[in-house]
Amino acid sequence: MAIPITITCECGRAIQTDLGERVVCECGRAYDTSQVPREKRAAVVAAQTQFRVYMWFGILFIAGAAVTGYLVHGMVGLLLAAPCVALFWFRVVQPRVSARQRKALADLPSWTIEAG
Ligand SMILES: [Zn+2]
Structure with missing residues (x-):
């Protein structure tokens, strides 16, 4: 089941994703939300x-x-x-x-x- 979350990147951008997904911000920083x-x-x-x-x-x-x-x-x-x-x-x-x-x-x- 997808759990929508918002990540606020260090560069200030807010990224919408689902919990557990790995996302890459436009600035190049990557976040692995499975660490939650x-x-x-x-x-x-x-x-x-x-x-x-x-x-x-x-x-x-x-x-x-x-x-x-x-x-x-x-x-x-x-x-x-x-x-x-x-x-x-x-x-x-x-x-x-x-x-x-x-x-x-x-x-x-x-x-x-x-x-x-
Ligand atoms: Zn960023």
Whole structure:
């Protein structure tokens, strides 16, 4: 699974890459991002996994509401329940999860990779 990271080179350029890749800056310095400490890598992967779990939970939540609406009120119930729950999920729950996710990733200490 690709984990996007940004490397700030000693020359000041920011290089976008995936964790584990070897990148060469325009100035000639090379960085091997597989040197990233394992526990930091694990923390990033854990945060990504958690986010996927939330996403699936949301999909099931919306599908469940649609089915419940259908069972209780038939087609009308489905057409009313699904958009309401989807709206609730994407307007209320999702932004909070995303914000927490961003914060969790921002809290990860940054690390220094020596040019090699
Ligand atoms: Zn550079």
